[in-house]
Amino acid sequence: MQEVQFACNFLLLVSDYPLFCVHLLEAYMNLCHLSSSKMPGIAELELKLSEYNKKMSYLQQMVQELASKYDYNPNKDYAETEPKLREHCNRLSEQ
Structure with a gap:
C-alpha cells in the first residue's frame, strides 16, 4: 500500500503530462510486482523517469x-485535413 501512496503523490507532481503519468505508474507498479519483497531503489526509478x-x-x-508543416487558419474548414493528420499521427505512435 505504501507503494501506491508514493506513486499517487508522485503523479500529483507530474500531472501536467497525464499519458506520461499513466505509463510511469504502470512501470512503477511492474517494478513493485517484480520485487514484491522490497520497493525499487531511487536510482532505478530515476533511470526510468529519465527514459520517459x-x-x-x-x-x-x-x-x-508536424504542427510547423501545416498553416492553421481558424476560418478554414479542416474536415478533409484532420482525418489525414490523425491517421499520420496514429501511424507514428504505432512505431
Whole structure:
C-alpha cells in the first residue's frame, strides 16, 4: 500500500503530462510486482523517469515539427485535413 501512496503523490507532481503519468505508474507498479519483497531503489526509478522524459521530449518535438508543416487558419474548414493528420499521427505512435 505504501507503494501506491508514493506513486499517487508522485503523479500529483507530474500531472501536467497525464499519458506520461499513466505509463510511469504502470512501470512503477511492474517494478513493485517484480520485487514484491522490497520497493525499487531511487536510482532505478530515476533511470526510468529519465527514459520517459527523453521519450516525452522526442514526442513533443515531433508534434512541434508536424504542427510547423501545416498553416492553421481558424476560418478554414479542416474536415478533409484532420482525418489525414490523425491517421499520420496514429501511424507514428504505432512505431
